[in-house]
Amino acid sequence: MSTAVNAIANNKQKGALQRFLDIIERGGNALPHPIIMFFYFAAGTVALSAVLNMLGVSVTYDAMDRATGELMPTTVTIQSLLTADGVRFMFTNAIRAFTGHAALGTILVAMLGVGVAESSGLISAMLKRVVLATPKRLITPILVFAGIMSNVASDAGYVVLVPLGAIVFMSFGRHPLAGIAAAFAGVSGGFSANLVIGSTDPLLGGISTEAARILDPTYMVTPVANYYFMFVSTFLITIVGTFVTDKIVEPRLGQYNGEMTKQADQMSPEELKGLKRAKWAFLTLAGIVAALVLPESAPLRDPATGAILGNSPFMQSIIVILTAAFLIPGVAYGYGAKTITSPDDVVKGLVKAMSSMGSVLVIIFVSAQFVSYFAYSNLGIVAAVSGADMLHGIGFTGIPLAVAMVVLAAVTNLFMGGASSKWLIMAPVFIPMFMQLGFSPEYTQVAYRIGDSTTNIITPLMTYFPIIASFAARYEEKNGPKIGIGTVISMMMPYTFFFLGGWIVMFIIWSVLNLPLGPGAAIML
Numbered sequence: 001m002s003t004a005v006n007a008i009a010n011n012k013q014k015g016a017l018q019r020f021l022d023i024i025e026r027g028g029n030a031l032p033h034p035i036i037m038f039f040y041f042a043a044g045t046v047a048l049s050a051v052l053n054m055l056g057v058s059v060t061y062d063a064m065d066r067a068t069g070e071l072m073p074t075t076v077t078i079q080s081l082l083t084a085d086g087v088r089f090m091f092t093n094a095i096r097a098f099t100g101h102a103a104l105g106t107i108l109v110a111m112l113g114v115g116v117a118e119s120s121g122l123i124s125a126m127l128k129r130v131v132l133a134t135p136k137r138l139i140t141p142i143l144v145f146a147g148i149m150s151n152v153a154s155d156a157g158y159v160v161l162v163p164l165g166a167i168v169f170m171s172f173g174r175h176p177l178a179g180i181a182a183a184f185a186g187v188s189g190g191f192s193a194n195l196v197i198g199s200t201d202p203l204l205g206g207i208s209t210e211a212a213r214i215l216d217p218t219y220m221v222t223p224v225a226n227y228y229f230m231f232v233s234t235f236l237i238t239i240v241g242t243f244v245t246d247k248i249v250e251p252r253l254g255q256y257n258g259e260m261t262k263q264a265d266q267m268s269p270e271e272l273k274g275l276k277r278a279k280w281a282f283l284t285l286a287g288i289v290a291a292l293v294l295p296e297s298a299p300l301r302d303p304a305t306g307a308i309l310g311n312s313p314f315m316q317s318i319i320v321i322l323t324a325a326f327l328i329p330g331v332a333y334g335y336g337a338k339t340i341t342s343p344d345d346v347v348k349g350l351v352k353a354m355s356s357m358g359s360v361l362v363i364i365f366v367s368a369q370f371v372s373y374f375a376y377s378n379l380g381i382v383a384a385v386s387g388a389d390m391l392h393g394i395g396f397t398g399i400p401l402a403v404a405m406v407v408l409a410a411v412t413n414l415f416m417g418g419a420s421s422k423w424l425i426m427a428p429v430f431i432p433m434f435m436q437l438g439f440s441p442e443y444t445q446v447a448y449r450i451g452d453s454t455t456n457i458i459t460p461l462m463t464y465f466p467i468i469a470s471f472a473a474r475y476e477e478k479n480g481p482k483i484g485i486g487t488v489i490s491m492m493m494p495y496t497f498f499f500l501g502g503w504i505v506m507f508i509i510w511s512v513l514n515l516p517l518g519p520g521a522a523i524m525l
Contacts, residue, residue, distance in 0.1 A: 018252055021490040034469050034485055035359075035366050041460070042370040046081040046090075049377035053080035059385040062428045076378050076385070089376055090369075097372035098365045103158070103463050106319050108357065110159040113326030115353020116346060120334030122278055122326075123167065125271045136172055140182055143168060144241035147186020148193050148234050151200075157187035158464040160322060163471050170256075176475045177483075177491060178250035182241060184468055185495040188456040190237035192449040193230050197223055204423055204445055211427035212441040225442040226449065227518040229510060233503065240502045241495060248494045258477045274337030281332035285324055359473075363466045371461065380416030381425065387412050388429045397437060399511050402447045403504055405430060409451025410500060414459045423448060435525060442521040443511075450507060454500040457492040460485065 032040070058077040080086050098104065117123050134142070143165050150157030162183045169179030192200065202223040212219035267275075292300045293314050300314040301307065308314055314321075330349070334340025374380060387408050394404065409426070416422050426448060434444040456462050469488045476483040514523055 018248075021252065021493060026486065030486070034466055035362055037485060038363070038366040038370050038460070038466065042366070042373050045370060045373040045377060045379065046086075049078055049086070049373070049379065050080045050082040052078040052379075052382075053083075057382060059382050059389075061385045061388070061425065076381050078379065078382060079377050081373055081377060086376070090373065093372055093376075094369060097368040101364050101368040101463070103467055104361075104364055104368075107159045107360065107467060108354070109319055109323050110326075111353045111357060112350055113323035113330065114160060114163075115356075116349040117326040117330035117333075119339075119345075119349030119352055120330045121271070121274070121337055121339045122330045122333040123164070125267070125275055125333065125337070129267065129275070139168065139172055139174075140245050141238050141242040143179065143182045144186040144190070144245070145234070145238045147183045147188075147241075148190040148237055149195065150187055151191050151194060157183070158467065159319075160326075161187060162468060166471065166475060175250055175253045175256040176258075177253055177256075177472055177487075178245055180468065180472055180475075181249050181491050181495070182245040184457055184492065185241045185244070185499075186237070188462065188464070189454060189492070189495050189499050190234070190241065191453040191456055192226075193233035193237050193453075195231055195234050197227065201226070204449070207423050207427050208431060208441045208445045211431035212435065214428065214432045215435050219441065221441050221445065222518070222520070225518045225521040226446050228515070229446050229517045230449075233506070236502055236506055237499060240498050244494045244498050249491055253491075256475070256477070258475055270337040274333035274335075274339070277336035278329035278333040281329045282325065285328050289321055360467055360470050363470055367460075367466045371463075374461070383415045384412045384422055384425050388426055399508060401437070402434070402439070402443070402511065403508065405444070405447045406451040406500075406504055406507065409448045410455045410496075411451075413452050413455045415461065422452065438524050440517075440522055440525050442517045443523045446517055447507065450500075450503045454496050454503065458489050458496050 056077070058075055060073065060075045062073055081090060114123075143161075147157055147161055147165075150161050162180055165179035165181075165183030166176035167179070169182075170176045205221040205223050205225055208221040208225075209219065212221060289300075292298055293308055296306065300312065300317065302312040331340060331346055334345065340346060390408075394401075409422070412422060412426075423445075427444075430448070431441045431444050435441065457465075459465060465488070469485055472488055472491075473483045481487075510517075511523060516522055
């Protein structure tokens with residue numbers, strides 16, 4: 001059978017979804033290198049801002065003042081980047097945009113610890129232990145679940161768990177990109193779900209409270225307002241993420257022909273000794289952290305409220321703590337396993353970790369300029385408000401209106417990142433509107449959170465997206481297909497479809513059964 005006939009036969013065997021994803025991947029990978037692409041995005045934003053500014057495009061909406069909580073009529077116009085002010089902004093803000101990028105410090109600091117743990121052999125030894133102790137069928141749900149839970153620890157999941165996902169999957173003889181996809185889906189696609197209260201809950205609750213007080217000055221949306229719904233969502237996203245990884249994403253990726261992590265049948269005496277030392281080092285570090293967090297007047301508690309979670313010093317320093325949790329046991333393992341014989345070996349591990357970050361730093365610099373241009377131009381705000389106005393005029397009521405809001409939040413998230421920044425715009429519009437229909441602010445907030453989570457994993461505007469793309473590019477096979485933005489988007493798009501669909505179904509069932517959303521939080525007022 002000829003190559004052409006084989007290609008036709010293979011194409012017929014593929015389902016509609018797989019053919020669609022192939023088109024997305026080919027189209028995306030036909031684009032230039034991500035660094036060049038973000039340069040084009042930035043240049044396009046400059047040009048578009050100038051054109052829309054000349055056309056006088058603007059929106060007017062009731063904006064909430066974050067400091068006072070008051071609602072103020074606000075008109076936002078498209079700001080041109082080709083004016084004198086715009087040009088000054090691009091030149092003077094370039095370094096600030098780069099150094100202020102949310103991922104920059106996080107990923108560099110985290111990689112110091114991970115680099116030493118990797119160079120000493122701790123990570124490979126731990127993975128051997130995992131491979132020997134974990135049934136192969138459970139590794140996907142464990143990875144997705146760990147990703148969901150990691151959002152409590154700020155951005156740690158992006159810089160630690162996602163690259164580890166590739167290594168874990170290779171240790172099981174599986175495709176590393178499927179490991180990246182599963183971890184990224186849990187960390188970002190399941191961002192709102194969790195078994196515990198995270199920093200997002202009080203942040204969104206505070207914005208919702210101020211929006212609700214437009215109609216009811218005494219209303220309070222608590223940080224636990226969506227807890228029951230998000231608790232159950234954790235298991236939904238784990239199940240759906242496992243299904244998508246094992247049945248759609250990994251089969252589509254096929255057999256990985258790059259260099260695989262070797263699987264060992266047993267642990268060597270040196271590895272066992274190193275792991276024992278690493279364990280005691282970790283427990284010692286955990287004891288120190290506990291002493292800094294658990295006592296009532298501990299220095300890493302919030303000095304004003306005494307809280308451990310939320311915006312406490314503990315949560316603000318979680319990346320530093322995680323870095324130490326890799327670095328210190330990594331050094332202890334190295335001395336135990338004799339892979340580290342002097343402090344110079346530790347320094348070599350640190351330097352090697354930083355040297356591998358070259359392409360990531362360039363991507364962060366260029367993408368940071370694009371995001372800052374987009375924010376300066378107000379293109380994201382205009383898109384969000386225009387979408388809200390469109391939904392307001394559709395005429396839906398009840399559950400269909402709530403589902404439409406989920407979809408709107410998902411679409412808006414493609415153009416405007418940041419859960420709180422979008423909610424500051426949308427909450428004053430939708431919470432009073434839903435309250436007038438008899439729905440609680442907590443219910444409106446749930447609808448927003450579903451949509452805001454599900455498209456994180458397919459938008460290049462998401463802070464960590466270009467970095468995930470650079471992680472994926474490390475596993476490009478010799479003589480294999482190019483791994484680019486298109487690969488990542490096509491790989492993650494099934495998660496978006498299934499997460500959004502599954503979450504909407506759960507949302508509808510929850511609404512029909514009129515279940516409580518959290519302690520003291522009902523669907524109806």
